[in-house]
Every structure is written in C-alpha cells, then in structure tokens.
Amino acid sequence: MDPSEIETERELNPNQSDRIYHLAVDFGGSLVKLVYFTKNDDDEEIPHRMALAKSKTSSGYPVLKGRLQFKKFETSKINDCLEFIKSMKLHLGGCQQQDGPGTQITAVKATGGGAYKYADLFKERLGITLDKEDEMDCLVVHQEAFTYMDGQKEFVQIEPDDLYPYLLVNIGSGVGILKVDGDGKFERVSGTSIGGGTFWGLGKLLTKCKSFDDLLELSYRGDNSAIDMLVGDIYGGMDYSKVGLSSTIIASSFGKAISDKKELEDYKPEDIARSLLRMISNNIGQISYLNALQFGVKRIFFSGFFIRSHPFTMDTLSDAVNFWSKGEAKAMFLRHEGFLGAVGAFMSSYKQDLHELLVDQVDAVNKTQASLDLSIDCTIYAA
Numbered sequence: 325m326d327p328s329e330i331e332t333e334r335e336l337n338p339n340q341s342d343r344i345y346h347l348a349v350d351f352g353g354s355l356v357k358l359v360y361f362t363k364n365d366d367d368e369e370i371p372h373r374m375a376l377a378k379s380k381t382s383s384g385y386p387v388l389k390g391r392l393q394f395k396k397f398e399t400s401k402i403n404d405c406l407e408f409i410k411s412m413k414l415h416l417g418g419c420q421q422q423d424g425p426g427t428q429i430t431a432v433k434a435t436g437g438g439a440y441k442y443a444d445l446f447k448e449r450l451g452i453t454l455d456k457e458d459e460m461d462c463l464v465v466h467q468e469a470f471t472y473m474d475g476q477k478e479f480v481q482i483e484p485d486d487l488y489p490y491l492l493v494n495i496g497s498g499v500g501i502l503k504v505d506g507d508g509k510f511e512r513v514s515g516t517s518i519g520g521g522t523f524w525g526l527g528k529l530l531t532k533c534k535s536f537d538d539l540l541e542l543s544y545r546g547d548n549s550a551i552d553m554l555v556g557d558i559y560g561g562m563d564y565s566k567v568g569l570s571s572t573i574i575a576s577s578f579g580k581a582i583s584d585k586k587e588l589e590d591y592k593p594e595d596i597a598r599s600l601l602r603m604i605s606n607n608i609g610q611i612s613y614l615n616a617l618q619f620g621v622k623r624i625f626f627s628g629f630f631i632r633s634h635p636f637t638m639d640t641l642s643d644a645v646n647f648w649s650k651g652e653a654k655a656m657f658l659r660h661e662g663f664l665g666a667v668g669a670f671m672s673s674y675k676q677d678l679h680e681l682l683v684d685q686v687d688a689v690n691k692t693q694a695s696l697d698l699s700i701d702c703t704i705y706a707a
C-alpha cells in the first residue's frame with residue numbers, strides 16, 4: 325500500500341491519541357489549503373509545545389516530532405472544508421476534550437483573499453477568528469527545489485549564500501511574480517491574470533470536463549498541432565531558420581481554428597486541452613523569463629497548485645524559460661508547490677520561536693503527488 329493511503333486513512337479516522345498542535349489555512353480563489361501538525365502520543369514522547377525546552381537536540385534547539393498534514397478543498401465547497409475542520413476538531417486542537425478546559429483554539433493563521441471573505445463565516449460556524457497573514461509574505465519560505473527537463477527531475481543543492489536574488493512565480497488562479505532578495509526581503513514585481521484559473525475555466529467551457537484532473541488527464545492524450553498553427557503550417561512545412569524558429573514551434577495558439585471549417589464539436593477535447601495547457605504554460609514561462617531578465621535574476625522558482633508536479637506542465641514551463649533565455653535561465657520547481665502559502669501561514673505563527681521545519685520522510689511526498697492530500701513526517705526545531 326502506498327504510504328499516502330495509510331496516512332490518509334489515519335487522517336480520516338484520527339487516532340484518539342492524535343493531538344493537533346496547529347492549523348493554518350490558505351484561502352485561494354480556486355482552492356482552500358489546510359496544513360496542520362499532529363503528534364501521536366504513542367510516538368516518541370515530547371509532549372507539548374510548552375514542554376519543548378525539555379528536549380533539546382545537539383544543535384541546542386528543542387524539537388517536536390510529528391506529522392504535517394496537508395488537505396485541500398475547492399473554494400466553492402467551503403462548507404466541506406468547515407465540516408472537515410469540525411469533524412476533525414481541528415479548531416479545538418484535535419481531541420481537546422481530553423485536555424480539559426482552556427485549550428480551545430480561538431485564532432487560526434489564515435492567508436489568501438478568503439481570509440477576509442470567510443472571516444465572518446468561520447467566526448459564526450466554528451467560533452474562531454482568522455488571524456490574517458499577507459499571502460505574499462506566506463509564499464517566501466525555504467523549500468527544496470528541482471529542475472525538470474525532458475522528463476528528468478534533478479534536485480538542486482542551493483547554498484544559502486547563493487540563493488538570492490530569485491524570482492518566485494506562484495501559479496494559482498492568477499499568477500503572482502515575486503522578486504526575493506533575502507530572508508523576508510521581497511517585492512511583488514508583476515503578475516498575470518492568465519493563470520491556473522484560466523486553464524481550468526476555459527478548459528471546462530471548451531471540453532465540458534467536470535474536474536481539473538480530468539482536464540489534465542485529457543491533455544496528456546492530446547495533440548496540440550491539430551488546433552495550434554505551427555511555424556511549419558505557415559512556412560510550407562519548413563523551418564524559419566533565419567530567425568531560429570523550427571517548423572514545430574507554435575506560431576499561433578489555436579490559430580488553426582481560423583481557417584479550419586470546423587465547429588468546436590469537430591475538435592477532439594484532448595487536443596483542445598493540450599493546446600490550452602501549452603498556451604498558458606508557455607505564456608507564464610515567457611512572462612517569467614522577461615521579468616527575470618528585467619531584474620537580472622537567473623533562477624525562477626515556480627509554485628502553486630496549477631503545477632501539481634505534472635510532467636507536461638513542468639516541461640512546457642522549463643522549455644519556455646530555456647527557449648527565451650537561450651539556456652541562460654533555469655526553471656525550478658518546489659516539492660510542496662501547492663501548499664506553499666499554507667505552509668507559510670503555518671510557519672508565521674512560530675515566527676518568534678520556530679527555527680526550522682524539517683521534512684524527514686521526503687519519499688512519502690514524492691509518492692503522494694497524485695492525491696495531493698499529504699501527510700509527512702517532520703520535525704520542528706524551535707528557537
């Protein structure tokens with residue numbers, strides 16, 4: 325059995341002795357992401373945050389071992405999210421009834437636009453206040469990164485003194501582009517409304533797909549040349565070598581539809597899905613590169629739920645950055661791409677005393693990309 329299934333099962337049927345220490349929520353335009361930290365009393369005994377100081381590592385930092393749980397909901401199904409929090413008693417710190425009075429959580433760290441939009445709803449239904457953190461602040465957290473080219477994932481070891489400056493391109497419903505100059509030092513330099521929401525929204529209208537995953541799945545099987553106008557279509561099958569454009573490069577996304585005497589129904593949904601994904605990914609890759617160029621930055625990190633470790637999406641973004649930069653700039657991806665904001669909000673509450681959050685079981689993360697409701701072993705080092 326895949327480790328993710330084990331953890332998800334345990335999550336849905338929480339052990340009575342699971343304690344939930346902390347919850348943070350990222351309310352996006354498309355998805356709501358929850359991150360919470362659980363510790364099972366049967367696990368190695370380092371009982372309570374209050375008692376952290378009792379257990380110090382060789383580095384001198386107190387440590388709390390447990391599991392970081394990740395869960396997502398469609399924003400349009402906010403009620404499911406509320407029900408989940410309620411049924412898991414996340415707003416009460418898990419099995420709080422055993423802890424006696426006085427342990428009830430009154431505020432939860434929250435980020436994204438919905439932290440404002442749903443503040444009253446959460447107060448009303450769960451009795452908790454959403455303690456708002458700016459969504460841009462929450463994106464800038466340290467993560468392990470990898471490059472993705474021609475189907476090959478390559479983890480990159482980046483030394484802290486060689487990390488900055490970098491560009492962080494967060495592809496959610498819309499796209500935010502941040503230039504990060506140092507720890508907590510960043511600026512939102514650009515953005516585009518043509519993002520993940522555009523792919524999912526247009527894709528839904530054009531293909532009648534009922535879920536994002538179906539649309540993504542369709543795009544795997546499609547052939548974009550059925551609907552995109554390629555350089556070769558314009559140049560009689562030849563490359564336009566004088567300006568370095570090979571015949572297979574897309575000259576005009578969806579351009580073939582102009583001259584084809586076809587209606588929407590005459591195109592295969594999978595070809596439309598693929599063309600749409602390439603169009604949006606290429607566009608984001610190009611805008612990102614142009615921003616990197618403008619600010620003299622070589623590394624571009626991509627995050628956001630749009631990516632979902634989807635090979636074709638990562639390939640297209642990497643290709644676009646590689647093509648436009650003539651190999652000078654690199655596209656990089658993050659292991660917890662979609663949960664970056666939520667993890668940032670989670671960590672913000674430990675601002676005063678959190679030194680580091682280390683993920684011990686990286687393998688589990690890699691194996692669970694399909695479900696994206698994750699559970700990973702981790703250690704919190706408090707300063």
Ligand SMILES: Nc1ncnc2c1ncn2[C@@H]1O[C@H](COP(=O)(O)OP(=O)(O)OP(=O)(O)O)[C@@H](O)[C@H]1O
Pocket residue numbers: 351352353354355356398436437495496497498499519520521522523524536537627628629630631632662
């Ligand atoms: N299961 C899914 N359901 C809906 N969208 C999904 C799903 N999986 C991936 N996506 C993609 O991820 C996008 C949302 O990404 P993310 O959660 O990072 O952004 P958000 O926080 O909702 O948006 P914003 O930050 O712009 O408010 C969707 O628009 C869609 O393209």
Ligand SMILES: CC(C)(CO)[C@@H](O)C(=O)NCCC(=O)O
Pocket residue numbers: 353436437459496497498499500501514515516517
């Ligand atoms: C509005 C936000 C910041 C909400 O997360 C995001 O969707 C975004 O950056 N959209 C792109 C807006 C623009 O810069 O055109």
